[in-house]
Amino acid sequence: MSPTSVAHARTARRLRSAAAVGVAGVALFALRDRVPDPDAVWASVRRVNPGWLAVAVLAEGLSMRLFAGLLRRLLRSGGIRLTRPRSMAVTYARNAVSGSLPAGPVLSVAFTIRELGRLGASKPLSVATLVLSAVYSTATFAVLGLVALLSGDATRVPALIALAAVVVAVLALVRLCRRPGGRRSGASRRILAARDAIRPTGRDRLVLAVLALANWLLDVACLAAVCAAAGVGLGPHTVLLGYVAGKTAAAIAVIPGGLGVTELGMAATFVGAGVTGSVAAAVVALYRLISYWAVIAVGWVSWLLLRDGVQARLAAAGRWLLGVIGRGEDEADVRPAG
Incomplete structure (x- = not known):
């Protein structure tokens, strides 16, 4: 990964962290007077x-x-x-x-x-x-x-404002991708x-x-x-x-x-x-x-x-259980009448 990509990834993580903190802050503000009692x-x-x-x-x-x-x-x-x-x-x-x-x-x-x-x-x-x-x-x-x-x-x-902004951004991205010699982003590729x-x-x-x-x-x-x-x-x-x-x-x-x-x-x-x-x-x-x-x-x-190992053990356990049941049925069939 290039230094530019690393910097972009760090910036994206920081923005996501800030957004998460902001969402949590708004939610806590809305709940400030209504925090429920556990009981x-x-x-x-x-x-x-x-x-x-x-x-x-x-x-x-x-x-x-x-x-x-x-x-x-x-x-x-x-x-x-x-x-x-x-x-x-x-x-x-x-x-x-x-x-x-x-x-x-x-x-x-x-x-x-x-x-x-x-x-x-x-x-x-x-x-x-x-x-x-x-x-x-x-x-x-x-x-x-x-x-x-x-x-x-x-x-x-x-x-509606957010939708308009998204539409403008998408149209700009499509136009950039169609431009001759334009570099496509990783997502578009x-x-x-x-x-x-x-x-x-x-x-x-x-x-x-x-x-x-x-x-x-x-x-x-x-x-x-x-x-x-x-x-x-x-x-x-x-x-x-x-x-x-x-x-x-x-x-x-x-x-x-x-x-x-x-x-x-x-x-x-x-x-x-x-x-x-x-x-x-x-x-x-x-x-x-x-x-x-x-x-x-x-x-x-x-x-x-x-997992293959778990599947093999389950299959072996199933065969063993079927064998035990089969032996029990055979013993019941040959048991003499009292």
């Missing part, structure tokens, strides 16, 4: 409806399944068939690596490329799959964010390389966009179900706004999984909508337990199951 939070948790919690767990599971389907569809466009169980295991495992380790996103990319390579995917195809999945996921999340911001009277004007490695049809693009959007919507549904379980009567716009605030805070934070910043962003949004501090804290804690901690736990189990 009140626990009382709110104990009163939740288990039926709605089951709906939240189901929605989160379906959300992860659809993201795995996004990877499968991209790989199939590149000529690689990936089974649903394997795609689920890789999806959960890469999520665990990305969300719980320092430099997790980088390690997650290396892990995913290695796992896809073991299945026969070339490195360009694996990189293209990761790049395009990120492009579709980011684009659909941006759509959700715009819907959340444009639907509120207080956020509509700032959202990766996107162009991904386009060359995977050639999805028009139908594939539509399915990929639907899968990416449905992945986010089911995650939002998980949060909405947790709100219903806690008896919180928030409207769809407020739930979506709190979700976008939490996920945006996680994206700009340098902390693995956006721990702390995500919770503050969501809780501040709900408290601002009139929810008491204890109930807001209970909702956010339960949502994060389902959508983050449970997914991380399943992810590390999946990571273990993807």
Whole structure:
């Protein structure tokens, strides 16, 4: 990496750190007079409806399944068939690596490329799959964010200003990339390389966009179900706004999984909508337990199951258990009648 690239990376890290601190500061300011008592939070948790919690767990599971389907569809466009169980295991495992380790996103990319390579995917195809999945996921999340911001009277004007600035920046970037002799950025080179490695049809693009959007919507549904379980009567716009605030805070934070910043962003949004501090804290804690901690736990189990050594030991244990059961049945068959 050149000295210029190192300097740019350091500047980006500093900007992200400053943004994360700013988000946390705004959230703490919003919660300054409503910091919940732990006993009140626990009382709110104990009163939740288990039926709605089951709906939240189901929605989160379906959300992860659809993201795995996004990877499968991209790989199939590149000529690689990936089974649903394997795609689920890789999806959960890469999520665990990305969300719980320092430099997790980088390690997650290396892990995913290695796992896809073991299945026969070339490195360009694996990189293209990761790049395009990120492009579709980011684009659909941006759509959700715009819907959340444009639907509120207080956020509509700032959202329009930000949207105009983004459009101008994108147009300037496209014009620069098309200029003869112009140097493309690393991101634009990766996107162009991904386009060359995977050639999805028009139908594939539509399915990929639907899968990416449905992945986010089911995650939002998980949060909405947790709100219903806690008896919180928030409207769809407020739930979506709190979700976008939490996920945006996680994206700009340098902390693995956006721990702390995500919770503050969501809780501040709900408290601002009139929810008491204890109930807001209970909702956010339960949502994060389902959508983050449970997914991380399943992810590390999946990571273990993807190891060849663990698979061999499990297969040996299964054969031994089947042998024990078979011997027991044989002994029962030859036992004389009393």
